[in-house]
Amino acid sequence: MEEVATIQLSGHGGRSKIVEKKQVLIQRASNSTFVQADKPIYMPGQLVRFRIVTLNSSFMPLNEEYPLVELKDPDSNRIGQWLNVKPERGIVQLSFQLAAEPSLGTYTIIVDGRQTYRTFRVEEYVLPKFKLVVTEPTQIFTSDAAFPLKVCGKYTYGKPVLGTVQVSLCRTAYTWYVDGMGSKPTDICQNVTGKVRREVGKGLTEV
Template sequence: MAARMWSSALTLCLLISALPGGEPAQPDPQYMMLVPTLIHGGQDAKLCFLLSHLNESISLSVTLELTNQNITLLDKEVTETDEDNCIAFQTPNIETSEVGFFALQADGDTLHFTKRRNVLLKLQQHLAFIQTDKAIYKPGQKVQFRIASLDENFLPVSEHFPVVFIENPQGNRIAQWLDVETHKGIVQESFQLTAEPIQGTYKVIASRNRGQRVEHVFSVEEYVLPKYEVQVKIPPILTIEDQEIQVTVCGKYTYGKPVLGLIKVRVCRKFQQSYTYCPGEEDAVCEELEHADDLA
């Protein structure tokens, strides 16, 4: 009797559990925000967010928080579930790099959440450099120089320089150019030195709209003969059977170019004391050769 009662109770439980009951629980709302960790001032940027399993409409806002300003990137009502959104925006121009935050905030009847992600807002700085046609100039020569501007991918880019000037060794400005603009990444200028300039180190300086100025130095000196070295290569051992001797004379300037001039080579066999002491036999046996050509 007891076994029959337990069997009936078990059957009843199974039947109740098989009957259609309440609806399954709805998944919790979820969100995801994809933001860059580095953006450049004055450039285009984009962030994306994903909202899923929304059970109510919400007010959604996305803000870029900086030191001196907050920029609203998005402020709208969201009602659709599984909505995928991307926001394209223009970053503000800045004077110095700084760390900011992307702030996402959602508010509904029952749903409230806030998320912040840090971002480095970096000053967009092109690579600029100055070149002169020589490192050392003599009085009265013309100084020719150029300014090149490249972007972060090392491609030519136009850039405006408010002023470009030359300073002498005493720090005095002796020449200047206003509103200099690079075309296809390059601009060229020149400056004529006087017959009796101050000798020393000069500077070519280019001021920029943002960031540090660009500098390049050159020297003005009286003409001096360039230094060079001469190397002579001879066989380590000579015998009386050698009919010819190969001698190599190489002269190069310190900057690597060969020396053009006249080669004079004097080859001598030293006098060796012998058993005879005849006058005049103490002199060495010598031979001189000359050749006009590059020493290298």
């Protein structure tokens, strides 16, 4: 509801008189409805929990009844509805059980008559699988100050694996006794960390 009002300001001082008029638009404060889900993304078979609250202009929750609350799938099919829902202490708490094999995509919760909605996504998470290929020189000389080592990671569907690689380089050294009766092997290891970079469509790191 809107209406136009006129405000008049008058002032007197000595022989002077000031009169000024202004028109203002008066609007009735409207209520605001909010919908909140407990997560933005769900997996198949999970329970969707959401709440609805309506606040007045003083930010106080109202106990007004909601005629219709509905849930629509990515194809705009109504898969859930709640009729004449009444809040408890100003808040409505509802839930919906997703099927084991639901439609993947964006779902919408709609509160009837208030033009209020909330969306969430349903996605299927699959643990990524990849393989590592390590390429090293066939022989190393004692005079070599460094040698190349390549680690290539690739997912089973062909895309490179990007991230950080930790490599442990070890060699076995032998300490000979003076009498030559035997030896005691000692592993000497060095840990190297490198970031994977893209090279010719592969996830590759050089250490």
